[in-house]
Amino acid sequence: MSKHILIIAANPTVSTTTGWPVGYWISEVAHPYRILKGEGYEVTIASPKGGKLEMDAMSDPNHESGYSAWDTISKEVLEESAFQQAVENAPALSDVSMDEYDAVVVAGGQAPMFNFEDDRELQQFFANFYQSGKVTAALCHGTAILRYAKLDDGKLLVEGKKVTGFTNGEEDDADQAAGTKVMPWRIEDELIKLGAEFQKAENWQPFVVVDGNLITGQQNMSGEVVAREVIKQLS
Numbered sequence: 511m512s513k514h515i516l517i518i519a520a521n522p523t524v525s526t527t528t529g530w531p532v533g534y535w536i537s538e539v540a541h542p543y544r545i546l547k548g549e550g551y552e553v554t555i556a557s558p559k560g561g562k563l564e565m566d567a568m569s570d571p572n573h574e575s576g577y578s579a580w581d582t583i584s585k586e587v588l589e590e591s592a593f594q595q596a597v598e599n600a601p602a603l604s605d606v607s608m609d610e611y612d613a614v615v616v617a618g619g620q621a622p623m624f625n626f627e628d629d630r631e632l633q634q635f636f637a638n639f640y641q642s643g644k645v646t647a648a649l650c651h652g653t654a655i656l657r658y659a660k661l662d663d664g665k666l667l668v669e670g671k672k673v674t675g676f677t678n679g680e681e682d683d684a685d686q687a688a689g690t691k692v693m694p695w696r697i698e699d700e701l702i703k704l705g706a707e708f709q710k711a712e713n714w715q716p717f718v719v720v721d722g723n724l725i726t727g728q729q730n731m732s733g734e735v736v737a738r739e740v741i742k743q744l745s
Contacts, residue, residue: 513744514552516611517542518632519600520621520652521557522564527694532620533564536571537578538649539597539617540587541733542740549741554611555593558625558632560602566619569730603635613740614639618650618676618730623693626654633658637667640724645743647725649736650676651693656726657700669705672721674728679713 519534539555546553557563568577571585578584587593616622616636626632637659640646648655653675656668675697684692702708710728711717717728718735723743727736 512550512552513612514554514610515542515546515740516606516614517553517555518603518614518616518652519555519557519563519597520617520619520625521559521561523621523625525620525692526624527691528688530620531564531567532624533566534617534619534621535569535650535730536565536584536588537569537581537730538619538652538727538733540581540584540593542615542617542649542737543593544583544587545734545737546740551741551744554606555596555600556603556606557600558603558629560600560605563597563600566621569619603631606635608635608639608642611639611644612744613645614647615736615740616648616652616655617733618648618652618654620651620692622651622654623695627658633660637661640667643723645723645725645740647727647736647740648675649727649732650729651697653697653701653726656706657704666704667724668701670707671724672707672709672719673701673724673726674709674711674717674719675701675726676729677710677713679710680729683713 522533525532571578571581659667678698716732716735725739
């Protein structure tokens with residue numbers, strides 16, 4: 511029987527620091543989606559609240575800025591009718607049964623930094639999935655979930671765990687490219703403060719950290735290595 515993977519992408523919102531509309535980062539959904547589907551897994555894309563998903567403009571390989579023009583994988587996936595349908599009307603977490611999935615991957619983008627904090631349902635879903643012993647992954651700013659997810663004993667899931675996520679150096683690069691402070695807080699600083707053992711590679715290099723059934727990826731270049739670790743644990 512085919513394994514079934516759940517990818518969670520953030521719902522669109524508005525950045526409180528820049529005022530920009532923000533959403534999910536396409537490579538962090540499209541790359542794992544392509545790899546996992548290619549290995550024969552069933553993949554469902556959901557979001558905390560359901561509905562139409564919107565990608566961060568700069569992540570769009572067809573965006574006029576050319577910022578992500580290198581991302582041919584996402585460009586190809588965006589042309590697939592099945593993917594188009596999946597992000598046009600994603601199911602909400604309230605309509606998803608954890609029992610139906612063998613692994614979960616929480617993708618990043620800018621939106622998680624603004625709308626994961628108040629999403630108790632998402633936080634509980636992620637913690638419960640981890641506590642069930644199933645493969646539980648988060649990628650780039652999707653690791654924002656680790657600031658909030660608590661175990662049944664009241665401790666933060668991230669406490670004492672080896673993890674990675676979007677680094678301070680990468681935030682510096684992003685701020686410089688945007689000409690403004692982009693994020694309201696920083697993954698690296700906050701997870702260290704909460705007791706995590708934060709690990710990282712050079713800026714913008716694919717990097718993944720595995721601690722038991724918890725898998726974390728550093729940034730948008732790490733979607734493939736995260737997917738490969740998910741496959742490895744499920745094999």
